Amino acid sequence: MMSETALRDLNLLPKSERTNETSSKDILAKPYVEPTDENVGGKQRKNVVSLTEPPVNGNEVGHSGAEAVVVEVEYIESDKLTDLEDVDESLKVLLDGLGSKDWVLLCDALNNVRRFSIYHKEALQDILDNVISLLVKALKNPRSAVCKTAIMTSADIFKAFGDSIIDSLDPLLVQLLLKSSQDKRFVCEAAEKALIDLTIWVSPVLLLPKLQPYLKNRNPRIRAKASMCVSRSVPRLGTEGIKGYGIDKLTQIASSQLSDQLPESREAARSLLLELQTAYGKSPVLAPEQDASSDQPLVCTWEQFCESNLPKLSAQAVLRVTSATREAPVSGL
Structure with missing residues (x-):
């Protein structure tokens, strides 16, 4: 079941990511320049932030001799991250960094979580719940630089800890589904990769x-992203795993997405149904009535299986998809 926090977050549609970046308590104003979606010269995208003195008399910059400072936050791919220089010291300050209100320090701390996940995951084990809690907070951060770095951190945590994070997954999952469904392209792409x-x-x-409740979410984009995750996840069960999980249940899930609003959801459902049809062919269900005079057990055909487990219209839709694909001519013949 989803946690109350996850449900509450899911009911809130993504808000505008524009915020007032200048705090009345800041010594320096921090105008924020969003990155473009293009790679320049093959380099990774960066967020560039100019730090200058606050305006004097409302519209002029003071001439105290202070120079503008440019801060670059680089999105480093996992295989390019180097090891920590001082593991013990980095671990001591990690949670404080993740809770920092300074977004540059927060991004540094998130990248250190990634380094721990890659090189020293055992060091995170005792504080992993706290790390994930602060990571979820970073995923909600209105700054795109923080949000994308947090998304990349989530992906590295999935790779490092796998099934052991399942009890803490709900709040992470809902945020990734939300971020993968928004319009800001470079954040959306990072979230899709993390999923x-x-x-x-x-x-x-x-x-x-964990994914099933999101297939019925009121947001069609979230339904589509969840449907794509289901379609990618089911083949990993294998034929016996699909049978054990319940091929009838999975067929019902796929059929419910065939008529969904977005094409991504419908395509994911079609892909899943073809996977299920193949698995069914390898391990069909026995017919309820057997011929006592025959040595061979009678099995239900795929058509009979669908008709017995789905409403009539749903079964017809499923059979149209699976039959059309099976009968499609092979190009080049």
Whole structure:
């Protein structure tokens, strides 16, 4: 079941990410320049922030001789992250950094969580719940630099800890579904990648029950992202795993998404149904009535299976999808 916090977050549609970046208590004003979606010269995208003195008399910059400072926050891919120089000291200040109101320090702390996950995951074990709690807070941060770095941190945690984070997954999952459904492209792409990593590193038997409630969410984008996660996760069960989980249950889930609003959801449902049809062919269900005079057990065909487990219209829709794909001509023949 989803936590109350996750449900509350899910009912809030993503708000505008524009905020007033200048605090009345700040010594320096911090105008924020969002990154573009393009790579320049093949380099990774960066957030560039100019730190200058606050205005004097409302519209002029003071001439105290202070120079503008440019802060660059670089999105470093996991395989490019280097090890920590001082593991013990970094661990001591990690939670304070994750709770910092200075967004640059917060990004540094998030990248250190990634380094711990890659090189020293055992050091995080005792404080992992606290780390995830602060990570969820960072995912909600209105600054895109913080949000994207937190998303990348989530992906590295999934890879490092796998099934062991399942009890803490709900608040992370809802935020990633929300971020993958928003319009800011570079945040959306990072969240989609993190969701792919989630389906790779967390067992489908544990993950599928977490995903199912989002298939009925009122936000069609969230339904579509959840449907895509289900479609990627089910094949990892294998034929016997699909049978054990309940091929009838999975077929019902897929059929419910065939008529969904967004094409991504419908395509994910079609892909899942083809996977289920293939698995069913390898391990069909026995027919309820057997021929006593025959040595061979009678099995239900895929068509009979769908008709016996789905409403009539849903069964027809499923059979149209699976039959059309099976009968499609092979190009080049």
